[in-house]
Amino acid sequence: MLRRIRRGRASLLIALCCILGASLGGTLVQAEDGTAASYNYSFWGDTVASPAAYQATALLSGPDLGVGPFKEPNDIHVTKDKQIYVLDSGNNRIVILDERFKPVATIDSFDRDGQADKFQNPQGLFVTEEKHVIVADTGNKRVVHLDQHIKLVKIVEAPESELLQAHFQFQPVRVVMDEAQRIYAMATGIFDGFMEFNADGAFTSFIGANRVYVDPVEYLWKRLSTRAQRSQMVMFTPTEFTNLDIDDEGFIYATNGDLWGDNIKKLNAQGNDILRRTGYFNPQGDVRYTPEAGPSRLVDIDVADSEMYSVLDSKRGRVFTYSGDGHFMYVFGGIGNQLGEFNTPAAIERVGDDFLVLDKALGEITVFQTTAYGRTLNEAVRSYYSGEEEEAFQLFNQTINMNANLEFAYAGIGKSLLRQGDYDEAMKHFKRSMDQPNYSKAFLLFRKQVMREHFATIMTVIVVLAACALLLRNYRKTSVRKRGVSIEQRVD
Amino acid sequence: MSKEWIKYPLHLIVHPFNGYWDLKYDRSQRFNLIISFTVLFLLAVTNILSSQYSGFLVNLFNPNEMNSFLEVVYVVVPILFWCVANWSLTTLMDGEGKFVEIFTSTCFALIPLVVVNFPWIWLSNVISMQETAFYYFSNSVAVIWFMFLLFVGNMTVHQFTPSKTIGILILTVVAMGFMAFISLLFFSLVQQIIAFISVIYQEIVMRS
Numbered sequence: 001m002l003r004r005i006r007r008g009r010a011s012l013l014i015a016l017c018c019i020l021g022a023s024l025g026g027t028l029v030q031a032e033d034g035t036a037a038s039y040n041y042s043f044w045g046d047t048v049a050s051p052a053a054y055q056a057t058a059l060l061s062g063p064d065l066g067v068g069p070f071k072e073p074n075d076i077h078v079t080k081d082k083q084i085y086v087l088d089s090g091n092n093r094i095v096i097l098d099e100r101f102k103p104v105a106t107i108d109s110f111d112r113d114g115q116a117d118k119f120q121n122p123q124g125l126f127v128t129e130e131k132h133v134i135v136a137d138t139g140n141k142r143v144v145h146l147d148q149h150i151k152l153v154k155i156v157e158a159p160e161s162e163l164l165q166a167h168f169q170f171q172p173v174r175v176v177m178d179e180a181q182r183i184y185a186m187a188t189g190i191f192d193g194f195m196e197f198n199a200d201g202a203f204t205s206f207i208g209a210n211r212v213y214v215d216p217v218e219y220l221w222k223r224l225s226t227r228a229q230r231s232q233m234v235m236f237t238p239t240e241f242t243n244l245d246i247d248d249e250g251f252i253y254a255t256n257g258d259l260w261g262d263n264i265k266k267l268n269a270q271g272n273d274i275l276r277r278t279g280y281f282n283p284q285g286d287v288r289y290t291p292e293a294g295p296s297r298l299v300d301i302d303v304a305d306s307e308m309y310s311v312l313d314s315k316r317g318r319v320f321t322y323s324g325d326g327h328f329m330y331v332f333g334g335i336g337n338q339l340g341e342f343n344t345p346a347a348i349e350r351v352g353d354d355f356l357v358l359d360k361a362l363g364e365i366t367v368f369q370t371t372a373y374g375r376t377l378n379e380a381v382r383s384y385y386s387g388e389e390e391e392a393f394q395l396f397n398q399t400i401n402m403n404a405n406l407e408f409a410y411a412g413i414g415k416s417l418l419r420q421g422d423y424d425e426a427m428k429h430f431k432r433s434m435d436q437p438n439y440s441k442a443f444l445l446f447r448k449q450v451m452r453e454h455f456a457t458i459m460t461v462i463v464v465l466a467a468c469a470l471l472l473r474n475y476r477k478t479s480v481r482k483r484g485v486s487i488e489q490r491v492d
Numbered sequence: 493m494s495k496e497w498i499k500y501p502l503h504l505i506v507h508p509f510n511g512y513w514d515l516k517y518d519r520s521q522r523f524n525l526i527i528s529f530t531v532l533f534l535l536a537v538t539n540i541l542s543s544q545y546s547g548f549l550v551n552l553f554n555p556n557e558m559n560s561f562l563e564v565v566y567v568v569v570p571i572l573f574w575c576v577a578n579w580s581l582t583t584l585m586d587g588e589g590k591f592v593e594i595f596t597s598t599c600f601a602l603i604p605l606v607v608v609n610f611p612w613i614w615l616s617n618v619i620s621m622q623e624t625a626f627y628y629f630s631n632s633v634a635v636i637w638f639m640f641l642l643f644v645g646n647m648t649v650h651q652f653t654p655s656k657t658i659g660i661l662i663l664t665v666v667a668m669g670f671m672a673f674i675s676l677l678f679f680s681l682v683q684q685i686i687a688f689i690s691v692i693y694q695e696i697v698m699r700s
Contacts, residue, residue, distance in 0.1 A: 298653065439548055439549065
């Protein structure tokens with residue numbers, strides 16, 4: 001009896017431990033991967049759970065790196081060989097780090113006609129493939145172009161053009177340079193788009209102006225008011241861009257502060273928006289938000305390989321990544337005090353598959369590295385982009401094993417199944433990813449296949465049915481004739 | 493007689509002038525009512541089935557929002573509103589139709605919606621995207637047919653001229669809007685009163 005009670009107690013104790021352990025383990029797991037900010041959007045616009053694709057692994061500050069504290073750093077740039085250029089605006093310098101975050105050099109002045117020239121509150125930085133450094137030297141109202149040995153190539157001063165207003169102030173804040181050495185600058189107070197300078201540093205034109213949005217109510221009031229009143233009102237001006245980046249093919253990716261419409265653009269040489277928006281939602285940051293908080297405010301964009309691009313939302317501190325087709329891949333980050341959260345994120349940059357996020361107020365750089373899920377998804381999108389069907393099929397299958405909610409991955413699987421000739425399965429996958437055009441393609445092929453396979457059966461059935469119908473008709477006619485007219489009346 | 497149950501409604505939708513005349517003067521009311529309710533039921537069933545089983549290419553439907561009860565409500569409530577609004581107007585404007593006649597004529601007009609849409613539930617599963625044009629085309633044909641029947645039905649039942657019928661139909665839609673507004677107002681007022689009473693009750697209970 002006693003033993004039984006004791007045994008009962010023991011089992012109770014074990015059970016209790018199990019429960020405790022489970023709950024502890026649960027919280028531990030949550031704390032470990034910090035997946036609070038990881039989600040995706042379903043076709044229906046619901047927020048669905050998603051595993052974390054990135055994890056914050058390190059926090060770099062000036063003193064840790066041995067270059068003294070950063071003061072309001074504004075921009076960051078990474079070259080192909082993974083050298084990291086940090087624009088330390090408050091200290092008027094550029095700090096260069098290697099891929100292991102060891103300081104390589106610091107640029108705080110350059111040689112101009114034999115004299116040392118300095119930056120003054122520079123806001124934007126760009127490094128070309130030949131490691132030419134372009135700096136938007138905002139305080140000095142100029143753009144400085146240095147070569148790989150920090151020798152001055154040219155200085156772009158305030159341009160003179162009929163296109164510009166008389167009291168125009170040239171305050172460049174972000175710059176990029178394309179392969180033809182044209183400089184595109186984003187300047188404050190300019191609503192006409194980016195300023196394009198040719199290789200000699202002469203101003204050529206504006207490209208890619210945002211459209212004006214007219215609030216209907218505001219417009220009505222303006223119509224009703226007098227000219228004197230109107231002059232006191234807010235003007236309808238296009239919104240300014242907030243940042244830009246350039247990809248290998250010379251297309252400019254830009255973000256703007258619009259609260260409506262498309263806040264991410266891909267501009268071609270003519271300034272037309274050619275961003276593909278074939279995802280479930282147009283790339284725009286958060287799709288669901290409270291009316292008080294409002295939509296995402298995108299402040300930086302970074303283009304990676306395979307047309308993937310990431311944008312930074314300064315309002316909620318999140319980094320959104322989209323594939324070239326406009327599918328939302330993953331999100332990470334947030335505003336807060338923990339590792340992997342920011343105070344005032346200002347810039348993002350990709351180092352291979354890792355991310356660097358620059359925090360302006362704290363002067364710190366957070367390093368994010370992929371999880372297994374993030375790696376697989378990146379690779380899947382890459383192989384899909386480069387047309388490696390078989391590999392994409394494998395990788396997408398792995399991704400959906402880790403995240404069944406990733407709807408666009410099913411379309412990737414479906415496409416490769418379609419190539420393999422498995423139309424039935426392809427249809428199922430397209431249906432899961434809500435891809436009607438591709439479903440239709442698969443369905444047409446499937447229908448043709450079924451028709452071909454069962455042509456003999458179908459035709460036989462039709463012929464037999466027709467014969468039966470004929471026979472029946474004949475039989476009825478003859479039987480009616482035999483039995484006479486009286487039956488016919490009864491039938492009707 | 494048993495064949496009549498099917499033959500008569502199908503005859504009516506292709507010969508609406510004769511059919512509605514029969515409906516008003518020749519057929520028994522019980523017979524008409526049974527067919528009317530059957531049509532209503534079939535329409536509700538068609539709507540439910542089509543939201544669940546229509547082909548993927550013509551039917552993007554969130555299964556989380558599927559609610560069969562609401563589908564029934566979407567059929568019955570507008571019809572009821574329509575009949576009440578139409579009856580209220582036509583009694584004031586010398587219409588000869590009784591409420592039952594308005595109701596049966598409206599329900600008979602719904603038959604094309606069932607007859608055309610029901611086969612398409614299954615057919616839409618074996619069409620490609622290019623062929624969905626046929627689906628949308630026949631849907632619109634069904635709706636136009638329905639409106640034409642509604643027009644003829646109203647005209648015959650009330651013995652109106654065509655122009656007056658069109659006027660009445662438009663006015664009926666406006667009246668439906670008014671009715672919806674008034675019922676919303678009524679419900680929100682009732683809600684307020686109930687809330688008021690319950691608050692008073694709570695206060696009394698708390699104080700004593």
